[in-house]
Amino acid sequence: MTSTRATVLAFVADLVLVVIFAALGRASHQEQVLGAGGLGLLETAWPFAAALAFAWIVTLAFRKPLAPLRTGIPVWVITVAGGMLLRAVSGQGTAVAFIIVASVTLLIFLVGWRVIAALIARARAASSARAA
Numbered sequence: 001m002t003s004t005r006a007t008v009l010a011f012v013a014d015l016v017l018v019v020i021f022a023a024l025g026r027a028s029h030q031e032q033v034l035g036a037g038g039l040g041l042l043e044t045a046w047p048f049a050a051a052l053a054f055a056w057i058v059t060l061a062f063r064k065p066l067a068p069l070r071t072g073i074p075v076w077v078i079t080v081a082g083g084m085l086l087r088a089v090s091g092q093g094t095a096v097a098f099i100i101v102a103s104v105t106l107l108i109f110l111v112g113w114r115v116i117a118a119l120i121a122r123a124r125a126a127s128s129a130r131a132a
Contacts, residue, residue: 010065011056014075017109018048021102047090048106051082068118072111080106 022045055078056062061071080103088094 007062007065010061013113014052014056014110015049017113018052018079018106019045021045021105021109022048024105025102043092047086047092048079048083048102050086052079054082055079066114066117066121068111068114072114076107076110079110 019041023041026040026044052075055075058078059071059074061075064070080099083102084094084099
């Protein structure tokens with residue numbers, strides 16, 4: 001069973017990585033990260049942040065938040081698809097190149113940290129077993 005603290009930290013990690021993705025995207029297009037009135041980053045990040053929250057609910061990610069395959073992959077797919085859908089209906093761009101870059105970046109971000117966490121947990125478990 002995963003602790004509440006670990007679950008909250010996992011969600012916060014995902015959310016922070018989505019915001020970093022949005023900030024990197026804005027910076028790569030020479031847009032001010034905060035934009036006019038400080039809302040530029042929010043405008044870019046909100047579709048993916050909303051899709052991320054939806055993904056956590058739909059996939060029951062809170063049950064196994066650190067699992068790369070059981071949680072990471074479905075959360076990634078729903079975050080990208082939902083984020084693109086919300087961008088489209090809100091009048092933001094969804095060019096094919098952007099979809100590809102967003103998909104790869106969010107795959108690395110949302111699944112990548114879980115893979116690293118799983119490898120660390122496995123190494124710690126092996127180390128504990130050897131010590132016992």
